[in-house]
Each structure stands twice: as C-alpha cells, then as structure tokens.
Amino acid sequence: MQFLQQLINGISWGSIYALIALGYTMVYGVLRLINFAHGDIYMLGAMFGYYVAVFLGVAEHASGVRVLSVVLISMLGCGLIGVGIERFCYRPLRKAPRLAALMTAVGVSLLLENGGQLIFGADPKFFPPLIHTREIFRFHEIVLNNIQLMIFAVSLLLMFLLHWIVMKTRMGKAMRAVSFSHDAAGLVGIPVNRVISFTFFLGSLLAAAAGILVSLSNPKVEPLMGIMPGLKAFVAAVLGGIGNMMGAMIGGLIMGISEVLVSGYISSTYRDAFAFFILIFILLYKPSGLLGKTGPEKL
Amino acid sequence: MLKINNLIVSYGNIKALQGVSLEVKEGEIVTLIGANGAGKTTLLKTISGLIAPVSGTIYYSKNEKNSSLNHMAPHEIVRLGVSQVPEGRMVFANLSVAENLDLGAFLRRDAREVRESLDKAFQLFPRLKERVTQNAGTLSGGEQQMLAIARALMAKPKLLLMDEPSLGLAPILVKEIFETIRKINQEGLSILLVEQNAHLALQLAHRAYVLETGKIVLEGPARELAMNEEVKKAYLGA
Known part of the structure; x- marks a missing residue:
C-alpha cells in the first residue's frame, strides 16, 4: 500500500525531472553542450510565476483565465531568456573549444543564481495557491490529489506536444537535421x-512549466531552488542517453520514482546522494545511457 | 553566373586556396579536378558559406542581379539559388527519405510547387520513392547519393555544386549518377562538379579546371584538357 503511494509521489516528481531533462537533451542534441544554466530557467519560471500571480492578484481572485495567464506569461518570459542566453553567451563561442562553452554555461548558471538573489532577494517567497489542493482519489491510505494528477497530466500533454513538434513539423525536422x-x-x-x-x-x-507545476505543491520559491532539480534532471538526461528525447522522459521518471523510494524505504538523507550514485553508475557501466545510440529518435 | 576572383582561404597557418579564380557560365557543367588535398572541397565549402575566405570575391548573378556571396550564411546562399551536394553525401541519417526531401525545400513556401518538385525528384530517382519511409541511414551508398542530389534539387537551385558524387560507388552506379547530372543540366541547371574520377568528369563537362595545392594550374574546354599530356599523365592514368 505504502509502495503505491510512493509510486504516485515518484511519478509526480519524475514528470518534473522529465520536463527539465528534455531541455538538457534537446540543447545537447543541437549544440553538443550541457546547458548548466537550464536548472535556473526552471527557477525563473517559478519566480516569474510568483510575480505575475501577485501582480494579477490571483491569490485573491483565482480564475481560470488568470491562472492560465500566469503560466503562459512565465513560460514565454523564460523562453525569451533562454533564447537570449544562447544568443549572447553561447553563440559567440560556437567555434571555440567545447570546454569554453561549458565553462560559460556554469558561469551563466552562477549569474542567474546570484543575480536572482540580488534582484528577487535571497529569502523564500510564498507562491500563491493558484489551485487549491483536494483529494480526488482515496483507497485505504493511498491518496491522489488534484495537483499530483495535474502535474502528471500537464507534463504528459507538454511531452506529447513536443514530440509532435519534433516529429511532424518542418521546424522539428530541422532540429533533428541540425543535430x-x-x-x-x-x-x-x-x-x-x-x-x-x-x-x-x-x-x-x-x-x-516545470517550475510552476512544482510551486503548486511546494510553494517555497527562492533563487537557488533550481540547483538540485537541475542537477537531477541532468542526471536523468544522461541516464536516458543524452540527446535522446524518449530517454530523457524515461530517465526523469526513473529518477523521480527511485528517489522517492530511497527516501521512503532507506532514509531521506540519501535522497540526493542516490541521484549522483545513479550518475556515477551509469557513467561507469553504460555511458551512452539507457536509450543512447540505439534509441528510437535521436535529436 | 558564378565568378570567383583571387580567392584565398586558410586553415590557421595553412593556406588551402592560394588565389583561385574560376567561372561558371549559365547552362554549363564545369568540372574541377585535382588530387586529394588540392583544395577542391575547401573551394565548394567556401562558395556555400561554410568557410569564410581570407580574401577574394565570390559573385553570383541571377536575372542580371549581381550578389556577393562573401559573408553570407549558408542558408541565404541556398535561397539565392546555389545548392550543394556535399562530400560524403551527408544525408540526415536519423530522418526518413521523405523528411530529408522535405527539408530540402525548407526555404520554399508554396506547397503545390514543392509537391511538383517532389514528383520530379521521384521521376529522376524512382528508387527513392520505394524507400520513402525508410531512414536515410539505412540506404545503400548509391541510394544515399541519389537522395543527396534529390534533396539539393528540392531547393530549386540555379547552380548546383557537387562534391565527389562518384565517391565509393560501384561503376554502374557512377554511370547512372553521371547520366542524371547530364539530364538535370540539360534541363537548365548549371553545375560545378568536383571529381577525382577525372576521366568521367572530363567526358561530361563543358569546361574544366585543374587544381593543384590550392592553385589553378590549367583550365580550358574539357575535351582539350582530356587530350593534354600533363593531365593525361597526372589524372587519367595514361
């Protein structure tokens, strides 16, 4: 029974990791670059969501339109920042040795984290409840709440959309060609x-989107919140086979589930350590990742 | 149609092209022959905008309009009407034949015209139609070469640069590919053909240039060059 509950929590976290991991893997696909600033984009998503929500007064008068605008505006903002980072930080280094771009990625990450503390303040902010938690399913002691379901459903929807873009549109085909x-x-x-x-x-x-989804259930938003999920999503991308989109999704789910199981059955102290244990293990024994090379669709 | 003047290209300290001048006139097949490392691929890459020259000019004219290709991005050069079939074919191995062809028409918007080009490509290479859903990586070398040519034609170029289309192919396939080149040329496409197979290239082309260590050492009508004693000795194995 407890196992099923853990599984539900794990899938929920796993979908978040999968969403972030997709960004790592896509960028690696087209540039062969690990964009270490990617976890901080997740943070910015939550942060923008917070400010837009406060500005629109969503906490006082929640409505479907307002919640949706919070989500879309922060996604768009982060999208533009992502494009800007590539344009001004990575593109000038396109022909430089790869290590230079990698170091720059670490630098951009530090800039976003510390710049975030400077601009937003280092103290955590309380993300207003866009949606109120309620149980939608209970069987003995297994509980599934609406936010968990939503995280999973929205992630799944976004992944389907992404898959459609990459496989069916001309731009998606071009992405695969560039990779x-x-x-x-x-x-x-x-x-x-x-x-x-x-x-x-x-x-x-x-x-x-991942940043906002997480903030629905963990409303503490602060400038360093992207570090750990970012690293874990990176591990998820490597686990699935970096450059492979299906691998990123599977890797994300494995990370989420195994992490929740470790903290549930062993000790929550080892939760983060386990992620890096997976990374070391996969690099030692299958560096190409689960779906690397032979995967169904390389990006 | 294409006019290159005193082109100098270097990789670091090594000069790959040391002042190359060359011209392709409308409707011509011009071939560039030379040994490995003479700079043939470098020249084509420079025309297509993949490598920036140190100095020299590349002019391309279409409908009386003259444009410099220096400092243009590869896709802008394709948009002007100069496409390339690259060395080693470079088909998108992870994409299907249909997707490869569709990407060839990336810059074109008119769906009906693109459809027509696709039909024409299949007419030229019926074998591709049979393999349309297959991943390009699973095609044989000859089929990949056909796909690379068909993909380049999907952009509706006026000038086609071809880098070693015969490389690694069985003699019968080479003949087929060269027949196709003749056919698309007769339909009005100008061609700059880089080849190691000088024998075939000189038979096919109208004019030829011989490139040696970054310099043009000989030029003239292909037929004359095929008779030239030096060319015979160095490139035709006679």
Missing part, C-alpha cells in the same frame, strides 16, 4: 541559428 550536422543542415537551406534559438525557446518553456 545531425550543422553544415549539412545549412547546405540544404536550414537557418541553423534560428533552429538553435527555437530549441532553446522550447526547452526553456518546458523548464518554466
């Missing part, structure tokens, strides 16, 4: 830079 080779893509007339911007935009949208 194959920048030169070959340019030679057939694909505007490579625009495709890369688009990839950052999509990835940042998903991270922002």
